[in-house]
Amino acid sequence: MQIKKDIIRNKLKEAGETEFFEKGFERSSVREIAGKAGTTLGNFYNYFKNKEELFHEVVKNEVIKFEEFFHGHQEEPTEYLIQSEREPAAFYRALDEFNDVLTSVFTRKFYIWVACSKGTQFSNSKDMVIRYIGEHFIGHVRDVGTMIPDLDNTAAMLSNGFLDGILYILGNHSDEKTVNDLIKNHLLFFFMGMIGLIEGFISEVAHD
Amino acid sequence: MQIKKDIIRNKLKEAGETEFFEKGFERSSVREIAGKAGTTLGNFYNYFKNKEELFHEVVKNEVIKFEEFFHGHQEEPTEYLIQSEREPAAFYRALDEFNDVLTSVFTRKFYIWVACSKGTQFSNSKDMVIRYIGEHFIGHVRDVGTMIPDLDNTAAMLSNGFLDGILYILGNHSDEKTVNDLIKNHLLFFFMGMIGLIEGFISEVAHD
Amino acid sequence: MQIKKDIIRNKLKEAGETEFFEKGFERSSVREIAGKAGTTLGNFYNYFKNKEELFHEVVKNEVIKFEEFFHGHQEEPTEYLIQSEREPAAFYRALDEFNDVLTSVFTRKFYIWVACSKGTQFSNSKDMVIRYIGEHFIGHVRDVGTMIPDLDNTAAMLSNGFLDGILYILGNHSDEKTVNDLIKNHLLFFFMGMIGLIEGFISEVAHD
Amino acid sequence: MQIKKDIIRNKLKEAGETEFFEKGFERSSVREIAGKAGTTLGNFYNYFKNKEELFHEVVKNEVIKFEEFFHGHQEEPTEYLIQSEREPAAFYRALDEFNDVLTSVFTRKFYIWVACSKGTQFSNSKDMVIRYIGEHFIGHVRDVGTMIPDLDNTAAMLSNGFLDGILYILGNHSDEKTVNDLIKNHLLFFFMGMIGLIEGFISEVAHD
DNA sequence: AATGAATGAGGGTTCATTCAT
DNA sequence: AATGAATGAACCCTCATTCAT
Secondary structure, three states, rough: HHHHHHHHHHHHHHHHHHHHHHHHHOOOHHHHHHOOOOOHHHHHHOOOOOOOHHHHEEEEEEEHHHHHHHHOOOOOHHHHHHOOOOHHHHHHHHHHHHHHHHHOOOOHHHHHHOOOOOOOOOOHHHHHHHHHHHHHHHHHHHHHOOOOOOHHHHHHHHHHHHHHHHHHHHHHOOHHHHHHHHHHHHHHHHHHHHHHHHHHHHHHHHOO | HHHHHHHHHHHHHHHHHHHHHHHHHHHHHHHHHHHOOOOOOOHHHHHHHOOOHHHHHHHHHHHHHHHHHHHHHHOOOOOHHHHHHHHHHHHHHHHHHHHHHHHHHHHHHHHHHOOOOOOOOOOOOHHHHHHHHHHHHHHHHHHOOOOOOOOOHHHHHHHHHHHHHHHHHHOOOOHHHHHHHHHHHHHHHHHHHHHHHHHHHHHHHHOE | HHHHHHHHHHHHHHHHHHHHHHHHHHOOOOOOHHHHOOEEEEHHHHOOOOOHHHHHHHHHHHHHHHHHHHHHHOOOOHHHHHHHOOOOOHHHHHHHHHHHHHHHOOOOHHHHHHHHHOOOEEEEEOHHHHHHHHHHHEEHHHHHOOOOHHHHHHHHHHHHHHHHHHHHHHOOOOOOHHHHHHHHHHHHHHOEEEEEEOHHHHOOOOOO | HHHHHHHHHHHHHHHHHHHHHHHHHHHOOHHHHHHOOOOOOOHHHOOOOHHHHHHHHHHHHHHHOOOOOOOOOOOOHHHHHHHHOOOOOOOHHHHHHHHHHHHHHHHHHHHHHHHHHOOOOOOOHHHHHHHHHHHHHHHHHHOOOOOOHHHHHHHHHHHHHHHHHHHHHHOOOHHHHHHHHHHHHHHHHHHHHHHHHHHHHHHHHHOO
16 A cells, blocks of 8 residues: 555656646646646645645755755865866866766756745745855855955845756756756856956956 | 826836735735725726736836837947957946946836736746847847857847846845846846857867 | 706616617616716716616606507407408508507617516516517407417417517617518518417317 | 535536526526535536536537437428418317427427527527528428518518517426427417418519 | 716636545 | 545626715
């Protein structure tokens, strides 16, 4: 019975994942999720307390993974930024080392967690992720030693840009290789933008 | 009486604007909008045919403004990009000329139009804006002469990134000066990123 | 002031007549009636207590006219039926004498009273008219002396058929001459049908 | 559970039938239908997609039955008309053969379909039925060889009269035998009227 | 007399959730 | 474990009527 239970449970999770991805949490219908999972509305509630619990179930590992990822890579050196400065192609190739981690963190479920969670307890996930990324970004900027005015807000904005790029890719492509390529492009773009921004402020300060 | 009517009408528009901004069109409740405006549900329909008409009313000027803006600046020269290449500070200062137009185009209502219009006749506004921006972007890249592989997709992605940055700023800040500063940062960042991306591809091609 | 009042009042009555004719009482909108009359919703209630009172006003003369007509012609001789028996053309020409009375009784307002009054105090007008006509019919049949089984029900049914024909004509034609011609055809048809019916029962009885 | 479902479903259909019969589709309230069926508004929508689907359910068999009936009897001979000409009693007795088909076609649901469907996809049912009957009627008249001026309009008017008679009977009587008797009377009346009308025109033409 | 804003009850419909079986 | 019927609150919208101006 436990086996059977797991089968249904997984089907519900998969159906939920699809539904949440397509419609977001609030517009997702429990009836439809149950239907797609090949079971019935009522039975849904034998497996999950409510729609939100299913969402939590779908997404919880991503949350953990993301947090581990970020805490783990917090102390990652800034040398990449410095080494490859002004050499986009080098930076671009260097990114290959991160393929695995990128692929494992930036998944469809990550997208759901961040972009489809309005109405759940994770409503603030995007802000949280942005904050994480922002702190990461601030760290690097500090390492580089540049003074950027209004650093916090700028960091938030850049983080948001970074994140939205990721979400855009995940929301519009499902093929793993395509996703990976696009994310690399995005990172290159983002990296170059940051370099430019930093230099921009350096030269501006020099100008004053 | 006419005065009173205008008061309520404006209150409804303001309440609608707030509601749409916070919840998006679909999740916005006419009852709540009416309540926030200090009147009753039924009375709402003495002022607006339906929820969508209120949305239209809130947003219609933005649509016009945006289209005028883009058609007006379509033929804008690429020289900025060329002149200020590698000189972020110059680019940054050059942006000051655009303060007024940026402030007048990228407003809270612009945000509502683009980011909160799901379920209205403006559902496609984001795609439309992205297409506009993408074409603009492609034009500049052509002027510069770089060959970027898969230009259309990349353009879409970048346009999306550009727009999402704007939307993020508008969605998280209301103070006009802050918005303006962040948008300028965003443009600088974006400009530098594009330069980097273009160079990246140039050098990568050179590598092959 | 009395003059002005009458003008608006009449416009409201005319607009109401049109609206009732087209949509029936219940689906008619007071707002629209007021609008068509060139005045405002609120002002409507300065002239009429409510929608129903307007209906009453539109229709009341018809009710009186109809009742007078029927009471006046109750004692009308059956000789027409007898004289013109089996001579449809004669009957047809004889009807010319009734042109005036037919035109004055079977009007658009008569139609409204009978066919558009659902939801008003006149809901039962159709039944009432049918009963009148039925009694008239029964009277003639009695004069002729035929025994028709289930006379009351049959009378009601025939009266209904008679009335529906009239209503069909009034509801689908507005040109006075056309209406008059069609009503004459209808009466001929109806007369012949009655003759046939009566004979049918005579012969059937004879058969038994 | 399936049984219970059927019970409620049938109750809803019966309540709907009654409600539609009494008030017509548009004035019928889903809330009231559900109430009469002993359940709640929300539950109604577990059985029917919307009010119109219930209407469709109530009425769909009638539509099919009617179309089959008319297509099946399209080629019915005119000999009845000819044989029994001038012999109402014969015609009357001949009708007995049709008792079954009349009873099965002209039902309460037929009434609902034709007379209570304003606002549904069946809005045009009355026109359709009239057209059917009119064509049938025209066919017979052609067989008889009479020239009736403005045949189409006259056919429409007569068909309408025929149908209204049927509808009147169905709308005012529920006892099956009464309905059947009245319909037979109606047919006799109608038949005799037609004969009279035809002769009327013949003699009138002869007069000219 | 005229205006139209305001109200409130009602319309159809959706949906997460509960519950009896 | 499974079913789907039942509930109730919420949704948008309409409209006759009242009322303050």
